[in-house]
Amino acid sequence: MRLMLAHRRARFNCRQPSVLYSYFKGRINVDMFDNEHFHQLSFEEVPLDRDLILMDEKWMNTYEQEWLKHFDNLDSDLYPGFVSYIAARSVGDNWLELSWYPNTYDRFHEIPVFLPKSEFIACVDIFEYDEKPHVFVRSAWLEALHVRPLTAFALVDAIGIKDMLRASELTDKMLRQLRDQVDFIAAHHLDFAFISFADGLLVKQVWSMGHAESDIKYTYSPESLFPVVEELLNAFKGALGKGAYAIMTQGTNAYTDDAALHQSLSGNHVSLNTLGLPFSQAMAIDEAARSAIRAGRHEAAELYLERTFFRSLRLQDFDKKSLPLHAYRSPITKSFKSNYVATSVRDIMLHLK
Numbered sequence: 001m002r003l004m005l006a007h008r009r010a011r012f013n014c015r016q017p018s019v020l021y022s023y024f025k026g027r028i029n030v031d032m033f034d035n036e037h038f039h040q041l042s043f044e045e046v047p048l049d050r051d052l053i054l055m056d057e058k059w060m061n062t063y064e065q066e067w068l069k070h071f072d073n074l075d076s077d078l079y080p081g082f083v084s085y086i087a088a089r090s091v092g093d094n095w096l097e098l099s100w101y102p103n104t105y106d107r108f109h110e111i112p113v114f115l116p117k118s119e120f121i122a123c124v125d126i127f128e129y130d131e132k133p134h135v136f137v138r139s140a141w142l143e144a145l146h147v148r149p150l151t152a153f154a155l156v157d158a159i160g161i162k163d164m165l166r167a168s169e170l171t172d173k174m175l176r177q178l179r180d181q182v183d184f185i186a187a188h189h190l191d192f193a194f195i196s197f198a199d200g201l202l203v204k205q206v207w208s209m210g211h212a213e214s215d216i217k218y219t220y221s222p223e224s225l226f227p228v229v230e231e232l233l234n235a236f237k238g239a240l241g242k243g244a245y246a247i248m249t250q251g252t253n254a255y256t257d258d259a260a261l262h263q264s265l266s267g268n269h270v271s272l273n274t275l276g277l278p279f280s281q282a283m284a285i286d287e288a289a290r291s292a293i294r295a296g297r298h299e300a301a302e303l304y305l306e307r308t309f310f311r312s313l314r315l316q317d318f319d320k321k322s323l324p325l326h327a328y329r330s331p332i333t334k335s336f337k338s339n340y341v342a343t344s345v346r347d348i349m350l351h352l353k
Contacts, residue, residue, distance in 0.1 A: 033064055033124050037071055041123040046088045046096060046135060053134045054084040054100075056142050057121045063134065067126065078131075084142075086135065089333070096120070097333060100145075102209050102218070109220065109312040111250065112333045113145065146211040148252060151260075152222050152309070154203040155247045155282040156232050158240055161199040170199075170240070178239035185231050192228055193260035195272065199240075202279070203228060204272065206260045222250070222313060223352050230345045233302065246345070247282045247289075249306040280331040281306065285340045288328030298326060301342035310341050318351035 033040055046052070055063070059081035069076035085101040089112075096115040103109040119141035125133040164170040182201060186194040193204040205225055210218035229246045236244035262271040272279075285304050293300050307325060323341040330338035 032060065033122070035068060035071060037067070037126055037128055038064075039125045039127055041125060041133065043096065043117050043120050043123075044091055046091065046123045047125075047133060048088050048090065050087060051132050052086045052088060052123075053132050054086045054098075054142070055081060055134055055136050056139050057136050058139055060122070060136050063124075088135075094118075103220070103312075107220075107312050107314050110308045111150070112308065116141070143211070146209050147214065147216055149206050149208055150220075151251050152205040152207065152220075152225055153249045153251060153279065153282060154225055154229050154232075155249075155279070155286070156201045156203065156229065156236065156244055157246075157286070158199045158236050159243045159245065161240075161242070164240075164242070174240055175199075178235060181235035181239055182232070185228065185235060189228050191224075193272075195261075195270070201232060202272075203232070204260050220312070222248070222309060226345060226349050226352065229303075230349065233345065243302075245300075245302050245304065247285050247304045247306075247340075248309055249281045249285070250309050250312075251279075251281070284331055285328050288326065289340070289342065292326055298324070298342050302344040303348065304340050304342055305348075307339040307341065313348070314353040315348070315351040316353050 041047070062080045066076045066078055066080055070078060085104065087099045087101075088096055089099055090097040094117045096117070098113050098115055100111045100113045101109060102111060115135075115137065119138045121136040121138060123133055123135045125131075161170065179196065182194060182196055186192070191205065193206075195202040195204070203225065205222075207219045207221065208216050209220075210216055225248065229248070233244050233246065236242065263269070285306060289298075289301070289304050292298050310323075311320060323343055325339035325341060328338055328340055
């Protein structure tokens with residue numbers, strides 16, 4: 001399946017006229033969208049927590065002209081160009097926090113992104129018609145959003161390691177056995193990167209969003225992480241004699257190449273190729289879960305899934321609302337929707353499509 005920059009395409013072929021943008025009090029050229037049916041909203045006025053349409057600035061002129069035809073009862077195409085579906089969650093001085101929905105066709109996939117004010121062109125609403133507000137952004141920013149590699153993470157950590165260290169029960173032999181088992185698992189899952197730190201391990205999967213005007217395809221498949229995590233949990237149990245748990249999140253690759261890892265020529269520098277935020281997000285969930293367990297808000301679990309990651313899973317015969325949401329303080333998003341669910345690998349894998 002190839003998801004595109006949009007879910008609708010212009011039904012005509014014409015060369016798009018160039019549009020010159022000049023700013024007047026933070027808004028677009030006053031000669032555009034000056035018909036009484038159009039309502040221009042500033043960056044700060046973008047409506048929060050409702051469905052919005054994200055579009056490339058190059059479609060602004062066509063969008064306006066087609067609606068002007070419609071206002072005059074002429075034949076028109078009200079759905080030109082490519083679109084993405086978003087919702088604005090919070091606004092700052094120089095950024096707009098968005099929920100971006102790259103796939104609502106066969107999974108509910110939500111990704112938090114930030115739109116810089118400098119990349120915002122206009123927000124146009126048509127109150128008298130059943131038309132969602134359109135947010136127009138600069139072409140280069142939108143293209144970068146679609147072509148930058150993204151990641152899915154699983155942080156696997158052993159339980160009770162501190163007690164074993166205090167009792168001198170954690171031996172070199174046990175750690176070597178764990179490392180050997182991880183080597184074996186990694187050799188059979190070459191599409192994933194494995195980074196271990198003795199009693200903990202990070203698994204990274206790189207995926208792409210897909211882009212309508214390139215050969216980049218949508219490759220998001222978080223379901224494939226669960227068999228790997230299950231094997232790792234068993235490895236921890238077998239080598240250390242202790243249980244383990246996993247935290248799963250999603251994030252962005254720091255570089256435009258799709259390599260999961262970078263290793264220097266000297267061999268003594270390994271880079272995750274990822275901004276630290278997804279890892280920080282997993283650590284924040286870990287801290288929140290520990291506090292919730294101590295406070296009796298929920299039992300200890302084998303698996304903690306960040307909300308947007310969990311909701312993106314393809315599950316059958318499973319009511320996702322049956323798992324309560326637990327709040328945590330996200331280092332990424334500023335909105336109130338920072339939550340995780342507590343469950344088990346078995347319960348998820350039983351219902352994976």
